[in-house]
Amino acid sequence: MRLLSFLLILSFPVLFSCKNNNKNHKDPVIVYLPQKNSTDSSSKNNATNFKYDLKNPGHTWKLPAQLVEVSGNTWIDAEHLILIEDLHPVLYYIKIDDKKATLEKTIPFATEDKEKFDIEDVTYVNNTVYALWSHGVLFKITDWQTKPVIDKIKTGLKKENNTEGLCYDPVTKNLFIACKDDPGVPDAKKSTKAVYQFDMENSKLNEKPFLLINKKDFESVANEKISFNPSAIAVHPVTHDIYLLTTRDNKGMAVYSHDGVLKSYQTIDKDLMPQPEGICFSPDGKLYISSEGKKGEAGNLFEFDPSGN
Structure with a gap:
């Protein structure tokens, strides 16, 4: 008899939840069965996985007129960044404080009258600066x-690849180069984009892409196919996640x-x-984005400060 009573008690919540078909009933549901393809679920996960509020920067600086x-x-450090712009092979050494961004120094790294440049990105590694030309050429500046x-340095990537993103990866200790156009992969879809590793020790490009960006992958986080053409790349200093911009x-x-x-x-x-x-990121995870x-x-x-800070 005791066993029968115990079983009836256990089964009561299940029977209750099955019989209650009132859509307006406000009591909490006992069991949730999440759907894998739920739009609400993917949107929630998307927001949870992103740590920065891109609508609300903590600081905004108007850049010098050259930029x-x-x-x-x-x-570079808590007070300095190096920036570049498309048309001139020049490093712009910028000081930032709470009020303004000041140009402290310009450092040319190529002769402009010999070639027309399209300088797309820059990164800083162990006191050395690397700048990226869209034709797949690196400038190493010590x-x-x-x-x-x-x-x-000719990386092996070409104008057709349209190399636009450059950063240092502390995990592989290589450079990442993001291609905005041709991924350099046989039979790849036109919408597919690629990120390659450049081996800094051997000064050689790894032939196999480190990352392929596929349009269909965005359905799971954005609920639609996104045409993604990378214009910049950075590796988070703590999580080692890879952040990419598209424009x-x-x-x-x-x-x-x-x-x-x-x-x-996002x-x-x-x-x-x-x-x-x-x-780019500071070592403590602050995110910096530059825009025309x-x-x-x-x-x-x-x-941008990471959420919770």
């Missing part, structure tokens, strides 16, 4: 603060785990950032 078409940035020594058809930011799983996608307000093409300005004005630099 209208700003195309890349890299963190002793940049005193007497710069420049080494021009051509959509303005947004994608976050991949270091093993290549798309974790989130749109960027084009009124705030008309052309976001530069991204409006209607020929100088660009802007934005700082």
Whole structure:
């Protein structure tokens, strides 16, 4: 008899939940069965996986007049970044404080009258600066603060790849190069994009892409197929997630785990950032995005604190 009573008590919540078909009933549901393809679920996971509020920067700096078409940035120290812009092979050494961004120094790294450049990104590794030309060429700049020594490196990537993103990866200790156009992969779809590793020790490009960006992957986090054309790349210093910007058809930011799983996608307000093409992190995880300005004005630099800070 006791056993029968015990079984009846256990079964009561299940029977109650099955019989209650009133849609307006407000009592809590006992058991939740999440649906794998639920739009609400994917949107919630997308928001949870993203740690920055791209609509509300903690700081905004108007950049010096030379940086209208700003195309890349890299963190140097708590008061300084190096930025670059499309048309001139020059490093712009910028000091930032609570009020303004000041140009302290310019460092040319190529002769402009010999070639027409499209400089797309920049990164800083062990006191050395690397700048990226869209034709797949790296400029390695040592002793940049005193007497710069420049080494021009052909990576093997070409103009057709349109190399736009560059950053250092502390995990592999290589450089990442993101291609905006041709991924360099046989039989790949036109919408597929690629990120390659450049072996710094051997000064050689790894032939196999480190990451492939596929349009269909965005359905799981954005509920639609996103045309993603990377314009900048950075690796988070703590999580080692890979952050990528896109600007051509959509303005947004994608976050991949270091093993290549798309974790989130967030749109960027084009009124705030008309052309976001530069991204980097400070060691404590602050996010910096640089964007061209409006209607020929100088660009802007934005700082975002991670959520909870």
